[in-house]
Amino acid sequence: MKSEVTKAQKKIKITGSEAVIHCLLAEGVKTVYGYPGGAIMPIYDELFKFQDKLHHVLTRHEQGAVHAAQGFARVSGKVGVAFATSGPGATNLVTGLADAQIDSNPVVCITGQVASHLLGSDAFQETDIVGISTPITKWNYQITDANEIPAILAKAFYIARTGRPGPVLIDITKDAQFQQFEFEYKKCTDIRSYKPVPDIDITKVEAAAQLINAAKKPMIVFGQGILLGNAEEELKTFIEKSGIPAAWTVLGLSALDSDHPLNVGMVGMHGNYAPNLLTNECDVLIALGMRFDDRVTGDLSRYAKQAKVIHFEIDPSEIDKNVKAAVPVLGNVKETLQQMMPLIEEKTYPEWFGEFKRLYDIEFEKVIQPELEPTKEGLTMAEVINQINKESNNEAIVVSDVGQHQMFTCRYAKFKNSKSNVTSGGLGTMGFALPASMGAAMGAPNRPVVAIAGDGGYQMTIQELGTIYQTQIPVKIVVLNNEFLGMVRQWQQLFFDKRYASTEMINPDFVKIAEGYHIPAKKVTKREELADAIHEMMTTEGAYFLEVVVEKEDNVFPMIPTGSSVSECRLS
């Protein structure tokens, strides 16, 4: 990157729009997802001139652009970038911004805005996107003077990627885009009011090690902080040295090899039986880069009350937010784990680990085996995912949407490599998978990417098939079709006496739609066709669409109903 001499280093007069492009290039951006419109046209005009250096992917909706940027960020660890015009273009980003905020994705969105003399006048396509996006961005800012562009964009990238990452929105008025000014770019390395990583308190690290060494029944729960902090190796070393069973949250998935002997599965509402139940049996709970979301904890007043909680966390406002920490260990989890490692005694917990094994066997018999080797006629979502595991050798990036298939994916998809599970965790955004998979495929160009969606969520952003065709993005799309909004239907069945209010879907011919976008497509209805179809999908060059018709009224279990304790995890 250093060898690339851009105008960023020299002082010359250019327009605000050209400056935006130079700033992006200086930040190492190679791909931008977006949608043009009146108020951002000067920037698009510059994109045209710089198309050999900066690749713009025209999505079919601005929501697609921001989800693609998220998918890119999630697999690459780099900042994803999205463009949109003012007014409806900007408001269409809102869902993606909220998703990126709650899931800590580094994303920079740049929106065009009406000329500054029109601000506040209800001009054509004017909307106060800075006001609208304030609660769902890590930071946002409106530029009305081109002179601000270099420093503000430098700040935007710095804020998006450092500390606990998050989305940043920069709104640039049209006159600032046209304005000529003397351009000079300097990377941002410090903001006086912003401390991205708190100082490590070594006494806390020592206290944590002491608690861990003295524990009889310790348990680890790790979250996305491991992936965001690139602490996968440290996690593995820590687990192996300490001998402590490790469970993960939805967003922590793939940070540790699925087949690692100390990997005891997922916690939370549809997590595994053993780690959920044993959360309320362990004596020391070591939380690594996770935030005790309510889908993880169930009823907080009955969550791990017996345990001393050690909370490794980068964001001080998360400490004691939901669960009181006996020992808070602030800092980047990679560094705090490194510092703690020499203090950790080598141990194993055969008896305690046996508890996990015993409960896993119960879950296997009651839930997992019937899902993977069903005796009923209809296909299960789990067996489809299991077949993808086999075909991809656990090496695919799997992007899931939201609902039953997402929980089946998180439960049954296996991963060898980190940053391979992309899903909308905190916000639960239906329609996330298809556009996010585009960004994932471009962020990890040498790896197979499989998007898994339900028939409901798929249709929320189905138009992105157009982007996949136009940009030739090699994603494999699997729709698990049960002709229901399955998760809502499951809740209606369990908690609303089977009153299936507006959850049944009468669907179009998905194969024809994919073929309409020139994407090879197939539909599978029988078990004996499944393996061949998935093989064909994975070995076909480029994009591929596979619809699998699954059992209509299957439920995801185990389940911790809302308001229940993790101890009350249900197997049926």
Added chain:
Amino acid sequence: MEEKFYTITVYTENNVGLLNRVSGIFLKRHINIESMNASRSEIKGVHKYVILVKTTEDWVRKITGQLEKQIEVIKAFYHTDEEIIYQESALFKIKSDLLFDERQIQNIIKESNSQIVTVSRNFFVIAKTGRRHEIEELSNELEPYGIMQFVRSGRISVSKETMEISNILEKSQEIKTN
């Protein structure tokens, strides 16, 4: 947990839109702001919000943490009433005739330690600085004579303990120059 008054002090950069971000934190947790005051602080270029809320200590601690997390917030503190020196100000606009016709009004002004800010042909204005209850007392006493206009400021306060904002900023400055 018991609800009581907490005074939150937020030191920030002076940027457009920051008020929205700060007030949004309270909105998100559905907490009503009793009063809010924004002004410059003792440090050049640093803005200061003084926000009065009634809530539990657990919540005020969480809110303060979330305020501090905002990029342009330098530092946020919360204090109980015992930990700060605090005041509010109020203005009362009253018909000028009363000043001459009602002798009692002059006594009220004297006893309440308030000041007459201006007197014109039609009205005069009394300013009172003090605790909320003192202002309310004065208001109650003036009420029978008729108050043309009344306004009270948000709480302003200084803490008894030192606020280490200058240190924080100096530290960040050191990092920059190193």
